[in-house]
Structures are given as structure tokens and as C-alpha cells.
Amino acid sequence: MTSRKEDTRGKEPIPDIVVDPSTKKKYRKGKFLGKGGFARCYELTDMETNEIFAGKIVSKSLLTKPHQRDKMSQEIDIHRKVSHRHIVGFHGFFEDNDNVYILLELCRRRSLMELHKRRRAITEPECRYFVRQVVLACDYLHKNNIIHRDLKLGNLFLNDDMEIKIGDFGLATRVSFNGERKRTMCGTPNYIAPEVLAKKGHSFEVDSWSLGCIVYTLLLGKPPFETSCLKDTYTRIKMNEYHLPSTRVSPSARCLIKRLLQATPASRPNMTQILEHDFLTSGFLPAGLPTSCLTMAPRFDMLKQA
Numbered sequence: 001m002t003s004r005k006e007d008t009r010g011k012e013p014i015p016d017i018v019v020d021p022s023t024k025k026k027y028r029k030g031k032f033l034g035k036g037g038f039a040r041c042y043e044l045t046d047m048e049t050n051e052i053f054a055g056k057i058v059s060k061s062l063l064t065k066p067h068q069r070d071k072m073s074q075e076i077d078i079h080r081k082v083s084h085r086h087i088v089g090f091h092g093f094f095e096d097n098d099n100v101y102i103l104l105e106l107c108r109r110r111s112l113m114e115l116h117k118r119r120r121a122i123t124e125p126e127c128r129y130f131v132r133q134v135v136l137a138c139d140y141l142h143k144n145n146i147i148h149r150d151l152k153l154g155n156l157f158l159n160d161d162m163e164i165k166i167g168d169f170g171l172a173t174r175v176s177f178n179g180e181r182k183r184t185m186c187g188t189p190n191y192i193a194p195e196v197l198a199k200k201g202h203s204f205e206v207d208s209w210s211l212g213c214i215v216y217t218l219l220l221g222k223p224p225f226e227t228s229c230l231k232d233t234y235t236r237i238k239m240n241e242y243h244l245p246s247t248r249v250s251p252s253a254r255c256l257i258k259r260l261l262q263a264t265p266a267s268r269p270n271m272t273q274i275l276e277h278d279f280l281t282s283g284f285l286p287a288g289l290p291t292s293c294l295t296m297a298p299r300f301d302m303l304k305q306a
């Protein structure tokens with residue numbers, strides 16, 4: 001495991017022991033986990049219970065403008081109120097003079113991004129296994145009137161049991177009334193939907209679009225609209241230009257990708273419909289995956305078959 005070096009230039013160093021002023025709980029700062037947006041992320045160990053969390057730590061000196069503070073509070077407000085097996089656990093938040101601290105579920109196998117970088121295209125049973133868990137969590141979010149809006153491999157975390165945990169509610173939003181179309185989004189999602197680029201108002205369907213990009217990337221080994229420059233990528237998204245080879249991808253996977261990447265939002269299946277789609281219902285669904293999948297394709301005849 002490459003040890004990550006933290007870049008502390010221009011920011012107050014984070015103390016080795018942080019205290020939650022309201023609960024007086026003490027947390028020992030551990031391994032640097034990496035950077036996520038404004039945040040410097042570390043393991044934080046509760047010194048009473050020895051439970052280890054993934055600490056998202058944001059220096060207040062970076063939260064100068066009101067809308068940056070509002071974004072941070074909205075992320076916290078949404079994430080703290082959700083609870084689902086396949087959503088990252090939210091274990092609290094507090095602030096001191098220098099930083100805001102968010103305590104999140106530690107996902108020791110990092111995310112599908114690291115798996116993708118190591119494996120490139122994965123097998124259909126593995127894709128079925130991961131995608132089903134993402135859809136179950138997304139169905140829960142949508143039923144609670146929350147749109148995630150930034151579903152991407154790097155936000156699909158993995159715990160030691162190779163279970164998916166959706167994280168990073170930094171772009172998430174609440175739908176206040178039925179039929180509400182969101183007009184704005186502060187920040188750029190990775191798998192951005194055409195209606196967001198066209199500023200035509202968007203809603204839950206953007207998560208179906210992102211899921212289509214995720215299924216495509218997992219099975220084909222690269223994103224559907226990727227080019228060497230962002231402008232060209234956006235043009236291809238607006239033109240709905242992507243290549244879907246007839247080999248290498250099963251008919252049910254092709255069908256699901258084509259339906260999720262429909263230009264018209266209303267033509268995309270919602271999360272409940274995706275759960276009933278052929279790709280997820282017919283085809284071998286592993287009961288679990290070994291951690292060896294992080295580095296090499298599994299041989300399913302060796303795994304206990306459901």
C-alpha cells in the first residue's frame with residue numbers, strides 16, 4: 001500500500017488528538033487516507049471505544065464564502081438523516097476553531113475506482129453484484145426524495161466484505177415537491193447528464209444516467225463519453241454519442257445501458273424498474289465476492305454458487 005504523504009502547506013496542521021467540544025469525546029488522528037475536494041481525510045480513532053472512522057476534515061479557512069458553508073451544511077444535513085446497508089454510515093460531526101470534522105464509516109477496500117484502475121473491464125456477475133447494491137441504495141434515496149447527483153466509481157466505497165457503500169453527498173439535493181425540476185447545481189458531477197448540461201431542469205433521472213455510465217465503464221473498461229478534453233466530452237453527451245460494441249457485452253447488459261443512457265430523462269428506467277431488469281434478474285448473481293476481485297477476475301466455478 002503506497003503511504004500517502006499529506007500536503008500541509010498553507011493550512012493549520014490537524015492536531016494528533018481532536019476533541020469534540022460538545023461531547024468531549026477524543027479522537028486520535030491516524031493514517032492519512034487522501035484528499036477529497038476541500039477535505040483532508042484521516043483515520044480517526046475514538047479513544048474510548050477504539051472504533052475507527054474515516055474522518056473528513058475541512059479547514060474553516062477554506063469555507064470563507066457563505067455558499068461554501070451552506071454546501072457543507074447541506075451535505076451534513078442530508079447524509080446524517082439517511083441510513084441504509086449500502087450507504088456510508090454517518091457517525092457524527094463537530095467543529096473546533098480551525099476545522100469541521102465529519103465522522104464516516106471506514107471503507108477499508110477504498111472504492112470501485114481503485115478496483116477499476118486495477119482490473120479495467122470486470123465480469124458481468126461482478127458488475128451485477130455491485131450494480132444491484134448501488135440500485136438498492138439509490139431506490140432508498142429516491143423514495144426519501146433525495147437525488148445523489150454525483151454517482152461515480154470513486155463514490156462507491158467498499159468495506160472488508162466487498163459490500164458497496166455509497167458516499168459523498170456533496171452534490172446531493174432534496175426534492176421538495178412532486179415534479180420539482182432542479183435548475184442549478186453548484187459543482188460538476190463526473191458522469192453529468194445531458195439535461196444538466198442543457199440547464200433544462202433535472203430530477204431523479206440524473207442518477208439513472210450516472211448509473212448507465214457506471215455499468216458501461218465497469219463492463220467496457222472505460223467511460224462511454226470520455227475524450228481527451230472536457231468540451232468534447234460534453235458535446236458527445238449532448239449528442240448522445242457513445243459506442244456500444246455488440247461483442248463483449250451480453251444482450252441484457254447492452255439493453256440496460258441503452259435504456260439508462262437515453263437522452264430523454266423520462267425514457268430512462270427508475271431504480272425500481274432497474275431492479276426488475278433482465279440484466280439484474282437473469283444471470284448468475286454471486287452471494288458475495290472475495291477480496292481477490294480487487295486484483296484479478298474471479299473463477300465463479302470455484303465460488304459457492306447461489
Ligand SMILES: CC[C@@H]1C(=O)N(C)c2cnc(-c3ccc[nH]3)nc2N1C1CCCC1
Pocket residue numbers: 033034035036041042054055056088104105106107108109110157167168
Ligand atoms: C473520508 C472521505 C471518503 C469517504 O467519504 N469515505 C466514506 C471513506 C471511507 N473509507 C476510506 C478509506 C479507508 C481506507 C482507505 N480509504 N476513504 C473514504 N474516503 C476517501 C478518503 C480520501 C478520498 C475519499
